[in-house]
Amino acid sequence: MMRAAWRGPALLLGFVAGFGGCGSPKDVAGPRASEAVIDAALLAKAWPVRLSSDAERAPFEADPGWTHIFERRYPLALMEFNRSGNAAGRARVHQELAAVYRQGALIAANATHHVYGADRAPTDPLALQYIVGVSRAMRGDAAAAQVALAEATLVPAVAAQAAAWSTWLEGGHIWPPDRAWLEARTGPMGPVDPTTQPLLMAMPHHQLEERTAQGATVDANDPTALLALSEWHLAAARKAAGKGAADLPLLMNTWRLPVESAVTGSLGAGADAWLFGRGALCPEDLSFLADVDASGPGAVSAWADRSPLAAALAPAWDGSKLNHEKVLDQSVLLMRQAQVAMVQATGGEAGFHRPFALFVRLGVLRAGMQVADKAGQYRDAGILRLEALERMEGGKGSVQRDPAFALSVAAWDAGNRSPLRPEDILHNLVTDFPALAAARTPLEALHLRLNRHAAPSTPVH
Amino acid sequence: MAWRRTILGLSGLAMGLLGTGATLNYFEEALPTTLNPLFAETMVDSRAQELVFDRLWYRDAITNELQSRVVKTHQVAEAGRAIKITLKEGITWHDGSSMTSKDLCFTVKSMLNRGTPSVVAAAYQEFVAGCETQGPSVALVRFRKVLPKPRERLGFHILPASQFSSTAISPDMEFSARPTGTGAYKGARTRREVIFDAQSNTHHSPSLMQLQLREGGDPLLQIRTLEGGEVQGIVVVPPGSRADLRASDEVTLKSYDLRSWWFIAVNTKNPALQDKRVRQALNLLIDRTELREYTIGVKPGDRNSPCEFISGPFVSVSPYYNRTIPTVPTANRAKADALLKAAGLTRIGGRWHLGEQPITLKIGMLANLNNEATDLLEQVGNQLGDAGFDRQTSKVSADEWSQEVVSGQSDFDLVIGKWSFGLVEAVGDLFHTNGRKNIFGYTDAGVDEFLNAYEDAVTDTEQKDAYHKLHARLADELPYLFLWKLDTKSAWRTEVRGNIITPYFYFTEIDSWKVVEN
Numbered sequence: 008m009m010r011a012a013w014r015g016p017a018l019l020l021g022f023v024a025g026f027g028g029c030g031s032p033k034d035v036a037g038p039r040a041s042e043a044v045i046d047a048a049l050l051a052k053a054w055p056v057r058l059s060s061d062a063e064r065a066p067f068e069a070d071p072g073w074t075h076i077f078e079r080r081y082p083l084a085l086m087e088f089n090r091s092g093n094a095a096g097r098a099r100v101h102q103e104l105a106a107v108y109r110q111g112a113l114i115a116a117n118a119t120h121h122v123y124g125a126d127r128a129p130t131d132p133l134a135l136q137y138i139v140g141v142s143r144a145m146r147g148d149a150a151a152a153q154v155a156l157a158e159a160t161l162v163p164a165v166a167a168q169a170a171a172w173s174t175w176l177e178g179g180h181i182w183p184p185d186r187a188w189l190e191a192r193t194g195p196m197g198p199v200d201p202t203t204q205p206l207l208m209a210m211p212h213h214q215l216e217e218r219t220a221q222g223a224t225v226d227a228n229d230p231t232a233l234l235a236l237s238e239w240h241l242a243a244a245r246k247a248a249g250k251g252a253a254d255l256p257l258l259m260n261t262w263r264l265p266v267e268s269a270v271t272g273s274l275g276a277g278a279d280a281w282l283f284g285r286g287a288l289c290p291e292d293l294s295f296l297a298d299v300d301a302s303g304p305g306a307v308s309a310w311a312d313r314s315p316l317a318a319a320l321a322p323a324w325d326g327s328k329l330n331h332e333k334v335l336d337q338s339v340l341l342m343r344q345a346q347v348a349m350v351q352a353t354g355g356e357a358g359f360h361r362p363f364a365l366f367v368r369l370g371v372l373r374a375g376m377q378v379a380d381k382a383g384q385y386r387d388a389g390i391l392r393l394e395a396l397e398r399m400e401g402g403k404g405s406v407q408r409d410p411a412f413a414l415s416v417a418a419w420d421a422g423n424r425s426p427l428r429p430e431d432i433l434h435n436l437v438t439d440f441p442a443l444a445a446a447r448t449p450l451e452a453l454h455l456r457l458n459r460h461a462a463p464s465t466p467v468h
Numbered sequence: 469m470a471w472r473r474t475i476l477g478l479s480g481l482a483m484g485l486l487g488t489g490a491t492l493n494y495f496e497e498a499l500p501t502t503l504n505p506l507f508a509e510t511m512v513d514s515r516a517q518e519l520v521f522d523r524l525w526y527r528d529a530i531t532n533e534l535q536s537r538v539v540k541t542h543q544v545a546e547a548g549r550a551i552k553i554t555l556k557e558g559i560t561w562h563d564g565s566s567m568t569s570k571d572l573c574f575t576v577k578s579m580l581n582r583g584t585p586s587v588v589a590a591a592y593q594e595f596v597a598g599c600e601t602q603g604p605s606v607a608l609v610r611f612r613k614v615l616p617k618p619r620e621r622l623g624f625h626i627l628p629a630s631q632f633s634s635t636a637i638s639p640d641m642e643f644s645a646r647p648t649g650t651g652a653y654k655g656a657r658t659r660r661e662v663i664f665d666a667q668s669n670t671h672h673s674p675s676l677m678q679l680q681l682r683e684g685g686d687p688l689l690q691i692r693t694l695e696g697g698e699v700q701g702i703v704v705v706p707p708g709s710r711a712d713l714r715a716s717d718e719v720t721l722k723s724y725d726l727r728s729w730w731f732i733a734v735n736t737k738n739p740a741l742q743d744k745r746v747r748q749a750l751n752l753l754i755d756r757t758e759l760r761e762y763t764i765g766v767k768p769g770d771r772n773s774p775c776e777f778i779s780g781p782f783v784s785v786s787p788y789y790n791r792t793i794p795t796v797p798t799a800n801r802a803k804a805d806a807l808l809k810a811a812g813l814t815r816i817g818g819r820w821h822l823g824e825q826p827i828t829l830k831i832g833m834l835a836n837l838n839n840e841a842t843d844l845l846e847q848v849g850n851q852l853g854d855a856g857f858d859r860q861t862s863k864v865s866a867d868e869w870s871q872e873v874v875s876g877q878s879d880f881d882l883v884i885g886k887w888s889f890g891l892v893e894a895v896g897d898l899f900h901t902n903g904r905k906n907i908f909g910y911t912d913a914g915v916d917e918f919l920n921a922y923e924d925a926v927t928d929t930e931q932k933d934a935y936h937k938l939h940a941r942l943a944d945e946l947p948y949l950f951l952w953k954l955d956t957k958s959a960w961r962t963e964v965r966g967n968i969i970t971p972y973f974y975f976t977e978i979d980s981w982k983v984v985e986n
Contacts, residue, residue, distance in 0.1 A: 130927045223929040332965065339962075361715075389530040390968065397723055425532035427725055427891060427971060434785040435772070451787035455928035458892055460616060462525075462623025463591030464972075465897055466887040466905060468510055468834060468869060 044340045045318040050348055053288035053315050054279060055363035059349035067283060072096045077284045077362075079103070079410055081439075082204070089202045094247050095280035097201045101244035102255060102281075103411060105237045106262035110414035111446045112233035113264055114429060116142035117421035118449035119230065122456050124155070132215035132225055133158060137165035138449075141172055141231055147266035149176050164213065168192055168229070182267045186242055189235035196239050201247035205239045207442050208232050225452070228445035234264075236442055251277055260297050261377075262411055269300040286370030286395075286409075292316045296377055304329065304382040315341075315367075316374040324378065331387035334375035335394060342368035369395050373412070392416055410436055414443075417450075426454040489677040490983035492964065494701035495684040495693070497836045498866040500662060503647045503655050505625035506578070506586040507639040509870040511726070511888050515703065515974040516681060519664050521625035521649040522671070524553075524572070529970035529977050534619055537671040538567065538626065538650065540605070548614035549597075551622070555605045558670040561628045562654040569607035573599035574629035576609060583636030587897065587904045592624060626650065652978050653679060675966075675982035687839045694719060694959060700983065701960040701967075703974070706840045707774045708765040713959050722958045725971035727783045728888040730837070730951040732848065735881045735908040740813070740822045747946040749807040750882075753855040754949055755799035759848065763841035764954070774955040780939035781887075781895045783953040787932055788893055790939035801855065820856045828858040832873065833884035835863035840954065845884060876909050883907060886954075890972035896923065899938075899947065910947040962986055 043050075050056055058064045067073040072087035073096065081100050088096035119142040123135045140156035143149075153176060159169035171192060175184055183189075190196055196205035211226035241259065245252040256270045258281055263269070274281060274290040287293045295314035298306040307324040310317035319341045323333035345367040349360045372395035379388035396416045399408040413436065417429035433447045500516040501509050508514045525536045538559060543552045559567040576599035579589035597610040615621055627637075628648050637643075645657045652672040653664035664679040682699065684690050687706045693699050695718060705713060705721065713719045732754070734747050741747060756777050760766045766773045777795035782788045808820060819826045829852060833845040849861045864873060869885070872878045885907075887898065896919045897903040901911040918938035925931040942948065960967050963986050970976035 128927065217927055217929055219926050219930070221926070221930055223927060223933055225929050335965075386528070386530050393530065397721075420532070423532040425527075427727070430785045430787075431725075451932075452928070454787050454891070455932050457620075459928050459931070460620045461891050462621050463594070463894075464623075464890055464892045465587045465591060466889060466895065467508060467514060468866075468874070468885055468887060 044337060044344050045315055047348065049313075049315050049318055050341075050344060052291070053345065053367060054282050054285075055288065055345055055366055056348045056352060058279075058283065059352045059357070059360065059363065061353075067279075070096060072100075073283065076100065076103075079408060085202070085204070094201075094249065095251065095277060098244045098248035098251060099280055101201060101240040101247060102258055105240035105244060105259065106411035107414060107440060108233045108237035108240065108442065109259070109262050109264060110411055110418050111440070111443045112145060112230045112237065113418040114414060114421050114433070114446040115228065115230035115233060115449050116145040116264075117418055118426070118429075118446070118453045120146060121421070121424050122449060122453040124151075126453075126456050128456075130217050130219045132162075132217060132227075134162040134165045134213065134215050135225070135227055137162070137169045137172075138213075138227055138229060140169060141229060144172065144176055145230060145234070145264050145266055147264075149266075152176060164215075168231075172231075182264065183234060183238060186235065186238040189231060189238055193229065193232040193235045196235065199239060199242040199246060201243040205236060207236075210444055211448060212445070226448050228448045230445065233442065233445055251275060251280075254278075254281060257293060257297055260300060262415070269297065271297045271301045284366065286366050286373050286412075288315050288367060288370050292370065292374070296374060299374075299377050299381055304378045307378055316370050319371045320375055320378060323375065327382070329375060329379045329382050329384060329387065331375065331379055331384070331390055334371065334379075334391060338368045338371035338375070338394075338398075341371055365398070368398055369409075372398065389419070392419060410440065417446075421450060421453065424453065424457065426450050426457065430454065490675070491678040491680065492676050492701070492981070492983060493680045493682065493699040494703060495690045495699055496681050497684055497704050497839065499660075499681070499683050500657065501867050501870050502639060502644040503657060503662075504637070504639065504641070504644040506584060506588050506627070506637060507644065508588060509874065510866055512703075512866070514972070516655060516662060516664075517625060518651070518970075518973045518975040519653040519679065519978060520647055520651045520655045521627075522651055523625050524622045525619050526623060526973070526976055527970075529968045536619075542619060544618065545608060546610070548611075548616070548618075550608050550610045551615075551618045552602070553607050553609060555607070556671060557605060559650055560669060561630070561650055562648045562667050563628075563630075565628070565630060566604075567626070567628070567650050568604045569601040570604075571626055571629050572607045572609075573601050574632070574635065575624065575627045577635040578627060578632070578637050579624065581635040581637075583634075585639065586637070588624070590904065595621065672979055674979050676978075684836070684839055687842075690839075691959075694961065697961065700964050701958060703958050704840065705957045705959045706764075706842070707954070707957075708842070710774075710957055718962060719959050720962055722960060722967070722969055724956040724958050724969050724974065726888050726956045727786065727890065727893065727953070728886050728956060729778055729781070729783055729953045730841075730884070730886045731781075732949040732951065733883045733885065733907045734947055734949065736910050736947055737908060738881050740827045741881060743811040744945055745807045745811040746813065747949070748944075749804040749811070750852070751796055751946055751949045752800045752804035752807070754796070754848065754851055754951075756795070756951060757797045758799075759841075759844065759851070760952065762847050763844045774957075775952050777952050778950045779943050780950055781898065781942060781948065782893055782935070782939065786893055788935040788939070790936040790943075793940055793943045799851070804855065815856055818856055819858060826858055828860060829881045830879065831859055831861045831882045831884070832864045832878065832880040833861070834869050834873075834886065835865055837884065837886055838863065848882075848884060874905050874907060876907060884951075888972075894922075895919075895935075895938075899942065908947070912941070912945055912947070914941050915945065915947075 070091045070093050072084045072093055075084035081104055085100045119138050123131055124139045136155040137159035140152045140159055143152035156169045156173040160166045194208050210228055212229045213227040215225045215227055216222045244255055254274050257272045260270050273294045278290045291314040295310035295317045307317050307320050311321040319337045323330045342364045345364045346360050350356055372391050376388045376391035413432050417432040420429045429450050433443055437443050496512050498512050500513045502513055503516055505517040505521055522538050525534055528535055538555055539553055540556045541554045545552045561567055578584050579592045595612050597612045600608045602608055631643055631648050652674040654667050655662055655664045662681040666674045666677050687709055690702050691709050694702055714721055734741050736742055757768055760775055764775050766775050776784050777797055778784055779793040779795045814821050831849055845861050849859045852859055873883055897905040899915050900919045901916050918934050921934035922931050963983050965984050966980035966982050968977040968980055
């Protein structure tokens with residue numbers, strides 16, 4: 008306790024320093040008095056409000072690893088958690104890295120599907136059909152995957168890999184493939200040890216020749232490698248979490264590949280270690296979001312009395328359609344309500360209030376996005392998705408604030424055949440996550456191909 | 469709960485009604501140089517034109533879906549060498565007349581007419597062959613070759629045939645200041661502002677009654693005016709002002725996806741600058757890290773910097789950017805001096821001379837860049853002055869930039885500018901001997917070879933390879949000293965809602981914009 012009290016203020020500054028321009032309480036916009044958007048007792052369950060109490064926050068301030076988690080500096084977080092022996096912290100690091108690489112795999116799969124699948128050119132190397140096959144499998148189209156893999160088996164360079172994937176898909180297995188099986192495709196990543204990071208496969212994975220007179224070389228990377236990395240980190244998270252490993256399927260639900268099934272459930276004890284610094288504000292929010300995925304947007308009404316996020320969305324949901332503009336308003340209003348609640352709990356304004364409260368806003372936006380998607384409101388969901396990306400204090404430049412979410416936006420964009428924003432996102436993240444370069448390759452290939460068919464434009468000043 | 473929902477629903481309705489008929493004032497980087505889309509030279513031009521005209525096809529700002537507000541149906545014809553387009557009925561021009569296939573074909577023919585001095589049109593001339601009307605609503609647009617995805621390539625704005633006497637369109641016509649379009653707004657430029665008045669139409673339903681575009685000027689004043697509520701938006705917010713606005717409850721910062729890079733173009737016809745070693749020396753005398761810190765406020769090591777150095781004519785995230793070519797973040801005076809001496813320059817009394825004459829560099833800068841990078845012109849001048857070059861500096865208006873600098877008629881030795889791109893990052897016009905925006909008439913056989921290779925490429929990989937080689941060549945030849953790419957952010961007051969910003973074009977989704985009471 009003494010240790011936490013002594014280290015607290017410095018670490019608190021650490022929390023705040025991560026948010027540009029928010030170095031001291033006077034630099035941040037203070038809360039406005041506003042009417043309650045949701046019941047105060049419900050909001051009191053949200054971690055930003057609960058952890059505004061010094062006593063509640065003390066465990067997180069006692070270990071510098073949490074400051075790094077808040078800033079998504081995973082290697083530093085892992086180092087600190089190793090030093091303190093914090094198993095829950097290590098589990099959190101690996102779970103988030105698993106999410107990052109799974110979304111990286113999805114970017115690669117979506118971009119590959121478009122550039123070498125839908126927009127396939129006769130000059131493309133035939134071996135690329137192996138990567139198309141894997142991508143289609145990840146996207147949940149096993150039949151189309153098999154067509155591409157069958158073509159790839161004619162190319163010696165990828166025939167064995169293509170046959171292995173084809174056989175696995177025929178086997179009717181539950182996704183994802185076993186980690187050892189994936190490693191057999193991508194090369195060993197080292198033993199699963201939660202105190203370490205895996206070995207990375209050298210890139211590019213393939214250098215293939217175009218079927219032209221010039222025979223230009225196409226670099227290609229196998230999304231299997233990113234899925235394997237995700238599975239390695241997930242295994243490390245399981246190992247670190249001990250009994251908490253049962254929470255992992257629910258935590259990964261948001262980040263699953265299209266081919267993977269939705270799961271429902273609730274978090275066990277120790278939920279704060281999973282939720283701190285996330286947009287899901289309490290265990291019920293996570294259960295609500297999983298229920299939306301599993302059963303549809305009607306879950307808003309079912310969870311409105313237990314989940315702060317569901318309660319915030321309820322006024323925007325009329326039973327058949329989500330009013331996305333109302334969700335935008337609710338996100339701001341609930342953030343303000345949370346800031347007021349934090350002031351009440353703390354006895355005054357503090358520098359960490361705004362960065363904490365920002366997660367409330369992001370949580371509402373992302374929950375709204377998920378509900379709109381399930382309600383078939385693809386464009387409205389997109390508006391909320393992009394607003395959530397933008398509001399990560401600083402927009403694209405702060406994608407480090409939540410890399411997995413930023414990458415999920417990039418994957419969505421790639422699925423929409425839109426490469427520019429994903430290129431920016433990956434560019435900002437690839438230094439911290441070098442393996443994501445595997446996703447950049449097909450994304451750039453998509454850009455090059457779209458450029459050839461785009462309306463002409465000239466430079467302007 | 470039901471009662472509460474009803475109240476909330478009603479309040480939402482009230483907010484929507486308040487939005488009807490509102491006026492939106494905003495600051496732009498400058499006034500547009502023209503409202504005629506055939507002659508867009510600046511991003512301000514492109515953004516303003518998007519309010520006044522409809523493009524044949526465009527991409528949804530959110531989903532990236534290819535859409536059209538004016539096309540009812542389309543059909544690929546003549547084995548892929550043409551597309552048959554049926555226009556929607558009931559669309560009217562701002563003067564009340566109907567838009568017909570005659571207008572579409574007039575636009576195509578104007579672009580094909582060599583008497584129309586348009587860089588925009590020239591790009592279409594490479595693949596569009598002609599247009600034939602087949603009734604009032606149907607037009608057949610023909611291509612020079614089979615186009616696999618013709619709709620994606622037809623993104624031009626449609627012009628009204630009735631406003632012109634010939635398909636040879638000149639940029640200095642009255643139409644450029646007071647155009648007639650089918651877009652959501654009718655625009656009119658005065659000397660101080662541009663007023664856009666909402667127009668009712670079958671394919672547009674704008675909520676805002678009027679938009680007023682004003683020239684931005686001093687960034688601090690812009691921010692104060694925005695915070696005071698006298699204007700509702702700033703299209704380009706300087707990086708130094710972003711932190712304050714980010715913390716504001718009254719204003720929202722929004723990303724504007726635009727690929728822009730900054731440069732110093734070098735007049736290779738100047739006897740002192742003809743030798744590439746001199747240009748390489750200048751490149752080493754520019755301390756970009758210092759420039760960026762003093763003018764944009766980015767300190768070395770800042771995380772998430774909006775400004776990143778470049779070594780060639782692409783932003784560093786682009787697949788065309790050759791990542792093996794290093795940037796030059798800091799100055800290297802010793803190496804620069806050695807290059808200058810090797811090029812035959814002598815240093816007398818601390819000043820560099822060519823023969824007996826001291827070298828004076830006349831440096832110009834596009835004036836509105838000063839809003840994003842304060843005192844950049846002076847800082848560049850100071851760095852070169854410290855290195856031993858006399859210099860004269862002056863700022864250039866957007867009009868002067870378009871009419872004199874870009875057309876190669878200025879007498880500058882160095883000009884500081886910025887080029888912006890969307891998905892297409894073609895740079896042939898900037899560096900090819902015959903380039904239409906080749907500022908100082910630069911010519912190099914190697915550069916031309918790579919640019920030709922890009923144009924002639926069979927595959928997109930070949931195109932990328934050609935541009936990577938071009939990048940390497942330009943980083944050695946240095947007709948430009950490449951500075952940095954800079955992210956663009958806008959700021960809008962929170963009462964402005966539905967303000968979706970379309971990458972590059974900005975106002976494509978203007979119909980959804982509205983002003984509500986907070």
